[in-house]
Every structure is written in structure tokens, then in C-alpha cells.
Amino acid sequence: MYELDDRKVKILQAIIRTYLETGEPVGSRTISKYSDLNLSSATIRNEMADLEELGYIIQPHTSAGRIPSDKGYRFYVDKLMEDQQREVQDLKDLMIQRQDKMERVLKQVAKVLATNTNYAAMISSPQYRRNKLKFIQLTQVEDGQILAVIVLEGNIVKNKMIPISEMLETEDLFRLNVMLNTSLNGLTMEEINLDVITQLKEQAGDHSVLVSEVLDAVAQAIHEEEDVEIFTSGATNIFKYPELSDSERARELISTFEEKQQLASLITRSFEDTDTEKNGIQVYIGNETPVQAMKDCSVVTATYDLGRGMKGTIGIIGPKRMDYENVVNTLKTLMVQLDQIFERS
Amino acid sequence: MYELDDRKVKILQAIIRTYLETGEPVGSRTISKYSDLNLSSATIRNEMADLEELGYIIQPHTSAGRIPSDKGYRFYVDKLMEDQQREVQDLKDLMIQRQDKMERVLKQVAKVLATNTNYAAMISSPQYRRNKLKFIQLTQVEDGQILAVIVLEGNIVKNKMIPISEMLETEDLFRLNVMLNTSLNGLTMEEINLDVITQLKEQAGDHSVLVSEVLDAVAQAIHEEEDVEIFTSGATNIFKYPELSDSERARELISTFEEKQQLASLITRSFEDTDTEKNGIQVYIGNETPVQAMKDCSVVTATYDLGRGMKGTIGIIGPKRMDYENVVNTLKTLMVQLDQIFERS
DNA sequence: TATTAGCACTCAATTTATTAGAGTGCTAAC
DNA sequence: GTTAGCACTCTAATAAATTGAGTGCTAATA
Helix, strand or coil: CCCCCHHHHHHHHHHHHHHHHHCCCECHHHHHHHCCCCCCHHHHHHHHHHHHHCCCEECCCCCCCEEECHHHHHHHHHHHCCCCCCCCCCHHHHCCCCCCCHHHHHHHHHHHHHHHHCCEEEEECCCCCCCEEEEEEEEEEECCEEEEEEEECCCEEEEEEEECCCCCCHHHHHHHHHHHHHHHCCCEHHHCCHHHHHHHHHHHHHHHHHHHHHHHHHHHHHHCCCCCCEEEECHHHHHHCHHHCCHHHHHHHHHHHHHCCCHHHHHHHHHHHCCHHHCCEEEEEHHHCCCHHHCCEEEEEEEEECCCCCEEEEEEEEECCCCHHHHHHHHHHHHHHHHHHHCCC | CCCCCHHHHHHHHHHHHHHHHHCCCECHHHHHHHCCCCCCHHHHHHHHHHHHHCCCEECCCCCCCEEECHHHHHHHHHHHCCCCCCCCCCHHHHCCCCCCCHHHHHHHHHHHHHHHHCCEEEEECCCCCCCEEEEEEEEEEECCEEEEEEEECCCEEEEEEEECCCCCCHHHHHHHHHHHHHHHCCCECCCCCHHHHHHHHHHHCCCHHHHHHHHHHHHHHHHCCCCCCEEEECHHHHHHCHHHCCHHHHHHHHHHHHHCCCHHHHHHHHHHHCCHHHCCEEEEEHHHCCCHHHCCEEEEEEEEECCCCCEEEEEEEEECCCCHHHHHHHHHHHHHHHHHHHCCC
């Protein structure tokens, strides 16, 4: 607040608010009427000239009104945005039930967010790495094929069919199961590394070839698909904002959503920046986002935490003039509700 | 071929071919030069007037060239398209390995198709209904929680966590497992109906409450998510065709892909219409498609069959002037390769 | 000294006119 | 039956004219 006196702040706020609503450059006359400052358009003009010089607003061309610059938005988000206690969005309506598959819940959350905000939404599945192994079981399904079932805390289940070259005795299988459970239970996914597996192989002793074949497959099953999945929804909402919907930009953006690949960088970035003080909510304006295609957008991310190190990221992507207050609020509410949904799992 | 003499057919073909390439209405002069008919533009004009009257081509406005009508395209696809033996697309390059998860294979296939054709692609996961149960197992993972693992032929695995109110004895669980396997093995998913379950409950006798709780959950697990999943790719390819990429149309189309919901009707329709004689390949032109949003597109679908009643649908969606020959060919090739990939599973 | 009314000026956006050219249909000749 | 020729139509592209929102500056005012 060094360079801006009180009145400038008020004017800036008025400009941004108006622009968020209309998406049109806003002129001095509008502000002079809109705000309760009772200043003439001429005065506003003078102040606007100052604000522009300071870099908070921009004039798209000589005879146009002003629009907020990235710096302006940033100031707004950091200092001006009110922590409004608006009517809590009724996200509960979706009745996500805990027993539903995680995947389905995530898809639904993304959908609800997108419809509620009118922006595009993404959500990543939680990382499992820190999650502990609860139960593991190998079963002979038919000759030459073993099924490995792995259950993590939070009841996440993984399967893997393991083809084996020779028959395995029921008794051996039983012993293998006991061994796996005693050695691995309670370990997190990341703790089950090559060393542990090698150790197990030694422990198993005699059947080395077959057993190590199986153990390798188990290790693989544990680590595969560690890549988080990403679900998106409402990508087409971007067509609602003219500044994003010209063919080229739209194509690029929607493509980014479809590929999902690139969205991963948003997630890592969000993790890095996460700051408990802010409820894990981050706002990236324009070029601040790590995804190139979104340089004309703003992105709001939130980190959810289901406990046991299972963290994931939720993101809302919209135009720079997005309704930050509403979005941040919605996300906050959602965090609380996700907690409720998953707390007893 | 009643109403069209040989020359008219040739001219129609020339018009369609040219239009497929350029996307611009094609005039008499172009055809007069293009084709080997050695006719003047005036003659072509006369023939074109006839073709228009017969409904095969359309004049967008008085002084424009002609474009094919739906009827024209239909004629082309049914009668004129050559079963060209073009260089076989190198779909093998993608190296889909059988041991990969089905889901991943399907995603990849969609992607390859989209990139290869420059149209949008969709693929449905195969229906399981007719698939047989190979193996079922209940395991006590921890107090109050049972894990049901269900394996179908083709090694499709389903899981379900079943919360139970009271403890279940190890021995009882064992008996339950034996019972389930003896009674259900070899039955298809659709054969495992309410009757069968009721029968099982009676068979189990004494522990009725708990056991029927579990059995109900098992039945649910078997039948849930019977809804086929749909994967899409290359939705943004539609931006490559100006006639589809104006904001409104594009929004609608991409939205349809995102929702996936509506694509289901394509699948059912494709199943209904499937006709072995045509390798299960169907072409829907314009309004022939069951999906409203695609009335300005053409859709080519193919039915793949992994055996054991596991059938799914692949679809290519593009502009009406899509390169039918190439698309149909690519799909044919793909069918063969899918067979190879899955035949030993 | 801060504010404001007033006015000339700018520039995107909209509307209107103008032109160019691709293509047609028709007629008369071959 | 085919073709050359010509008048006509209609879109698309370009140019010109108009509008209007908004600015910056200056001089008057509180």
C-alpha cells in the first residue's frame, strides 16, 4: 500500500469489479457514476492516468477505457478481495457417497465445480506414494496365471495378473502370501523399493526363479500407475468468454485439457507453492501459470488432503477476469466437504 | 444406378472427390479441366443441373459451385468408393502390449486413430454382459471389511470393498468362497441374476443376515459399472475443418465429446446396424447419425469383437467431406490388429 | 490546491458502398 | 449432342464514411 493512497485503491477496486462483470474496458464516466466516491469523470481520469503509470491498469488503445493489468489483478487478489461469507454453495447436493469408487467421486467433483463456477475444472487423483500397504494377496486363478491383489490404506485396491511359466504349489503360494504380508504390511509404497524386494527374494530361498518372477511382478504392480490421473470437466465453458474463444486460443486450451499431460505441471507447481496459511489455495494470474497455453487465463488451485499422505490438486481455469471471490470460496467449501466425505475412510 | 447414366456418375464422382479435397464448392470449369472426360464446362453445367435436380448435389447459393448433398455422399460411399489397397497404416507402431490394462489400450487406440485420420475418435470399452465368471474370492482385509475380487474370462478384474456389521469366521468365509465358485463359475454376467442370488442365500442357510448382506454386495459388484466406458481423443481436430469450427457448432460438438453420455447412442445404434458382410463398418452421413450435435458431421463406426461376447465400438467423427476411403481402410486394418493383440488373451 | 466543466481529438467498431470474380443459365451456332 | 458466348447473380473482399465511447488538456471554480 505504499504507492497507492486510499482513493486510488478505491478507484482501482471499482475498475476491477466492473471489468470482472462486464469484460469490457471501463471508462472514467462509468466509475464516476458507479462508485460512491462522488467524483467527476475528470478527476477519475486523472487518477486513472496515475494508476496506469504505476502499472495497475492498461489501456488497450488510445481511446478505450482501462482494463486491469496482471499486476492489478494480483493486487486485487492479495489485498482487495473480501473473504465474503456468501451463501455456502450447495455442493452437498451431489450426494457423493463414500462407498463410491474414488474415480467416480473425482469425476463428479470436477463436474460440479465446472457447472457451479462456469469455468473449466480439473482434479487430480491423490498420490499414493506415502500410503501404506494394508493387505496383499496372491491367488492362483488358473494354471499359469496368478492374480495379485493389493489393498492400501483408504481401501485403494490394485490388481495385477501375473503369468507364470510353471505351476506353483498351493502350499508355496500360501507361504509366499504370509511372507509378503508380514514383510510389507504397514510399509508405504515408496518404502517398498528394490532393496526390500531383493531381501524378500533371499528370504524365499529355494524356488528362486519362479518366486523372483512373481516378486518382480508384484513390485511392478505396486509402482505402476503411480502417475496420478487427471479428470477434467467443463472445458467448453471457455467458449463463454469471448476473450478466450477465438478459434486458435480455444483450440489450444481445449487441447490442453484433452491431453491432460500438461496439466500435471499445474499440480506439481501447486504442491510446491502450497502454503498452509492460505488453506492451500493458490492463484496464478496470466503468465504466472506454468502452463503456456493458459497465459491468458487465471488458474486457481487448491490442495486437498485425505490424510495418510494422500494429497491431490483441484484447479479452476478461467479468464483473467474470473470471479476470484466466488471461486476461492467455492473451493474452500469444497475442501471442507471433501474432508467430511473421506474422513472416516 | 437407375437414374444415373455413366457420364453423370463420373461427373458426380469428380465433384465429390474435388470437394473432399478442397472443401470449397466446385464449379463446372474445374470439373471440365480435372476429369478425363474432355467435356466443356457448358456441358458439365448441363449435367450438373440434372444432378442437382436429382438431389445428388446442392448449390449453396445462385452463383456458387456445387457441393454434394447427403444423398450424394451416400451414393459415393455405397457405390463409388474404391476398396483401395493403400499402404497399410502403421498402427502396429504403437506397440500395444497385451499385458497392458485394457483401459490404457483403448485410450491409446483412440489417440492413434485421431492422429492418423485427423478426425475425432471414440472407442467404447467392451461389454461384459456375456462374459463368463472365472473366479471369485472374498477376503477379510480387516475387521468389518471384506474385499471381493471377481475375475472374468479375458482376465478382467473387478473389486469391491464390502463393509460388514459383524465379524465373519474364517471358516465361514472359506465355505462361502467355495460355494460362490462352485455355483457361479462359468456363468455369464447376465446369467447371475436375482434368482441365482436368492438360491445362493437359501443354500447358505443359517447365517442368513450377514451372508445375504455379503451376497447382495457381490451381486451389486458384478452388475455395477456395466455401463460401458467411452474414451475419446482428438476432439480438437474439428477445428481443422472450417465448416465445423464456428464457435457455436464447435462448442456443441466438443461438449458432446466431453460429456460422453450422448456418444452411447452411437454405440447402441452401431450394434443394431451391424452387418457382418461389411466387416461391421457403418457410415452415418449427416442426419443419419443418432446424435443431434453431429448432424453436420459424418460418423464411421466399427464393431470390434474380442470373442466371448466382448464387443465394443470404435467411431470416427469428422466433417461430411471426410476421407471415407482412408477412414474405412484404417478401421479395417485396426480391426485385424486388435484381433491379433487380443486373440490369445 | 484540488476538483470539475468543457472541448478538441483519437481510434475501434459499425455501417454502407464499391468492386471483383467465380459461377450459373440460356441461347444460338456448330 | 456439344460448345462458345454473353448477360446476370450473388458472395467475398476492400474501401470509405460514420458513430460514439473515451481520453487528455485547459481554464474556470470552490
